[in-house]
Amino acid sequence: MTKRSSTSTSPLTLLETRLHADPSRVVLRPFHLGWQARNAPGGRSQKLVDDVLALTETEVAEEYAKVVADFNGRHWQTESMFEQRFAEVEQSLDLSDRQFSDIEKKLIGAYFCHEYTYAAAALMNPSVVPHPDQSGLEGDACRFVMSLRAVGEGHISSIAFREGIMHGDGAFALWPQSSFATSVELEDETLTDGDDAVTVTRHPESNLSNTVIFPITEQQRNGLEDLRLVRFDHGGAGRQEDFEWIGTYTAYSGSNIRSELLRTRDFRSFQLEPITGEAGRNKGMALFPEPIDGGFAMVGRQDGKNLFLLKSDRVDCWNDEGKLLMEPRYPWEFIQIGNCGSPIRTDEGWLLLTHGVGAMRKYALGAALLDLDDPSRVIGRTRHPILTAQDDDRAGYVPNVVYTCGAMKVGETLLIPYGISDSAVGFATVEVDRLLQLMT
DSSP: OOBOOOOTTOOSEEBSOOEEOOTTOEEEEEOOOSOTTTTSTTSHHHHHHHHHHTSOHHHHHHHHHHHHHHHGGGSTTHHHHHHHHHHHHHHHHTOTTSOOOHHHHHHHHHHTEEEEETTSSEEEEEEEEEOSOOTTOOTTOEEEEEEEEEEOGGGOEEEEEEEEEEOTTSOEEEOOOOSOOEEOEESSTTOOTTOSSEEEEOOTTSOGGGEEEOOOSSTTTTBEEEEEEEEEESSSSOOGGGEEEEEEEEEEOSSOEEEEEEEESSSSEEEEEEOBSGGGGSSOOEEOSSOBTTBEEEEEOSSSSSEEEEEESBTTBOOOOOEEEEOOOSGGGSSEEEEOSSOEEOSSSEEEEEEEEOGGGOEEEEEEEEOSSOTTSEEEEBSSOSEEOOGGGGOSSSSSOEEOSOOEEETTEEEEEEEETTTEEEEEEEEHHHHHHTBO
């Protein structure tokens, strides 16, 4: 792990590791013909199937050989995915009374698939949490899961993951990705993309670092944005059986937003469900990692400008108007202040990373400390940003932005992955005590 020099204004150690948009990362996705009656008798989908069936046996074999030559090396289990896609088309078009050869099924499946570059435009806004599997590690090492907002064709945001290991001295390494990526699948095939709550699973032979969660429901149609993951301890005693990994994210339909939850115990099966209640209409909600006063608590920006503390007896329903927690105080946050992920428990209090927006819509990271017993009480906050976009990091899809959706504490060191101008992801470390010394 190579370190970059910290800037004169930042207490953080910036690391050389960077993740960038990568158009070579592709997945096979269902291709839907853009036609209102595409599945109706005589519609485009039916006509496409008829056109394939009109080919001779030799022509079918030749056309399918071209598809395999073009795409088999670019995807994992390509031909079985064509077969699966054909089964979906067969059901939607009610083709059960027609006969198809195996190669016709695969060719038809290929016509109803397409490649999608899920991270071609940007990779940004990461969060990081301890991995469910901590077996075989020594000393203070911690295996982690990092979520990322991947932006692809059409500026559609999906959720990608990377796994790695961090040590208490700040050293960390990311696990390599294979050349193949796969998308999760609906657990219940009877569900439709109009259902509000869905459960998806990753393929049992695909690892998490190669898994992508795409928008599924109508509310999510234009993106799953800015997942803030936290390992929630339902029992408060640190027992493995009490842990659930919960993420809050923004589901964007193309015209409106809604906060939703991602819930998992093992990162193999994921439940995606809406947050109900008035607070669910806002962005940027971050859940505390354990019960507060016997219930759930979140930090959110309910009015678009200030930070509020919210409480609820249900993790999926938030009607609390909230208690004002922090207002912009310093010039670098005059436009608005928000959280940068879930609060992190320390001996001194709840450490909350924040972001502020200042002149010229420049984003910067800060930090605050909340009382452990009464998190509505702010003990201190940083007068100056702890990280801002400087030099080359100012350039990107959205310039002058640094942003994170969550850090992780290992020993007395924080690992902070952060988005760089909505285009790439960098990494930084800092000692907790160093941050606390900057607070007033």
